[in-house]
Amino acid sequence: MTTTSSTARIEALLQTGVREEVYPGAVWAVGDADGIRASGAVGLLDPDRPDEPMRLDTVFDVASLTKILAVWSTIGTLVEEGKLDLHAPLGTFWEEVAGYPLARATAHHLLTHTAGLPLRANLKNLYGTDPQDFRDGVLHEALHRPPGVAVEYTDRAALVLGYLTENLSGRPLDRLATDRAPRPGADPAEEVWVHYGFTGTGMWISPAQGRWAVLLTDKLRLNRNRVRLTEIRNAFRATEFTSPARGACLKERVRP
Numbered sequence: 493m494t495t496t497s498s499t500a501r502i503e504a505l506l507q508t509g510v511r512e513e514v515y516p517g518a519v520w521a522v523g524d525a526d527g528i529r530a531s532g533a534v535g536l537l538d539p540d541r542p543d544e545p546m547r548l549d550t551v552f553d554v555a556s557l558t559k560i561l562a563v564w565s566t567i568g569t570l571v572e573e574g575k576l577d578l579h580a581p582l583g584t585f586w587e588e589v590a591g592y593p594l595a596r597a598t599a600h601h602l603l604t605h606t607a608g609l610p611l612r613a614n615l616k617n618l619y620g621t622d623p624q625d626f627r628d629g630v631l632h633e634a635l636h637r638p639p640g641v642a643v644e645y646t647d648r649a650a651l652v653l654g655y656l657t658e659n660l661s662g663r664p665l666d667r668l669a670t671d672r673a674p675r676p677g678a679d680p681a682e683e684v685w686v687h688y689g690f691t692g693t694g695m696w697i698s699p700a701q702g703r704w705a706v707l708l709t710d711k712l713r714l715n716r717n718r719v720r721l722t723e724i725r726n727a728f729r730a731t732e733f734t735s736p737a738r739g740a741c742l743k744e745r746v747r748p
Contacts, residue, residue, distance in 0.1 A: 498530075498731055498732070499530050499532065501731055502520060502532065502728060502731055502732075503532055503534060505724060505727050505728060505731070506518045506520065506532075506534045506535070506707075506724070506728070507534050507535070508724070509535075509709070509720070509721070509724045510534055510535035510536075512720060513715070514709075514711060514715075514717075514720045514721050514724060515535070515692055515709035515710055515711045515713065515721070516535050516536045516537070516538065516539040516546075516710060516713050517533065517534055517535025517536045517537060517545070517546030517550075517709070517710070518533070518534050518535060518546065518707060518708060518709040519531070519532070519533045519546060519547075519548060519550055519552070519707075519708045520532055520533075520705070520706065520707045520708070520728070521705070521706050522703065522704070522705040522706075522732050523703065523704055523705075524702050524703045524704070525702060529703075531548055532548075533545070533546040533547055533548050533550070534546060537550060538713075539713065550708075552691070552693060552708045552710065553689075553691050553693075554689050554691070554693045554708070555689030555690045555691040555693055556647075556650075556687065556688065556689040556690060556693075557687060557688075557689045557693050557694075557695050558650065559650045559687070560687045560695065561669065561695070562654070562665060562666070562669035563650045563653045563654050563657070563665075563669075564603070564653075565669065566657045566661075566665065566668050566669055567599065567603065567653055567656075567657060570657060570660055570661065575660050575661075576599060576656075576660060577599075578598060578599045578600040578603070579598050579599075579600050580598060580599075581595060581596055581597070581598055582594060582595055582596075582597055582598065582599070582656070583595020583596065586656065586659055588631060588655075588659065589631050589632070592631065592632045593632075593633070593634050593635045594607075594609075594631055594632070594633075594635065594652070596635075596638070596639055597609075597635075597639040598639070599653065599656065601639045601640060602649040602652055602653050602656075603649070603653070604643065605643050605644055605645050605646065605649055606639060606640050606641070606642065606643055606644075607635070607639050607649060607652075608635040608636050608637040608638055608639045608640075608641060608642075608644075609635060609636060609644075609646050609648040609649060609652070610633055610634070610635070610636045610646070610648065611636055611644060611646050613647070615629070615630065615648075627655060630648060630651050630652060630655070631652065631655060683698070683699075683700070684696050684697070684698045684701075684729065684733045685697045685698070685699075686729070688725075691709075691710065691711065692708070692709035692710055692711030692721060693706075693707070693708050693709065694706070694707045694708075694725050694728075695707075696729055696732070696733065698733055701733065703732070703733075705728070705729065705732045705733070707725060707728050709721070
């Protein structure tokens, strides 16, 4: 349970990051399956505008956290409901990719970054901004290599999985994810699970303790040095997930 003293420690920790110009500002929250238990904001929204403080309702680009909050959680529920076979080639049940190179890949390949998708970024420059053109470009382009050959991280995998969930559920991904976002408390695992976003965001979930924590920063505004941000993230996590009874942090599994 977050206390007044731990809230003060969090605020002091994050203010240190502002002073050291790790980020201009940060927003944090901790909670459980019933909602937010504590939250706060420090620093500025924009270092060039000192009269605009960071706010609790500031909208962040959460970057790769969408993979966990939206894509992976919805894929998991579709598997549990028997609507998706992770090892079935996509082209055998998804008409939109049948006959295209992606048809050979499976959802398991996409989840493990082994689908052989192209590694190029700047997708807007490749496919434009029309939603259908963009979707066609992502789903129909040639593969970089055959599925299952190598592990190569690419954001395209999350895009394809998002389109797949929409196809199988008949609902937009944002609405589907709202209903199926992960909630801590049901899994007896004893780890703290963490996922980071490129823009400086981070999320921790502990099923064993039935709680979660989120730290949002805009580190790209000032620099891309990850060392100090990593130290601040670790200290933030230790504040919320250290077990007083054992005096040690729970084991943490890091996902890229």
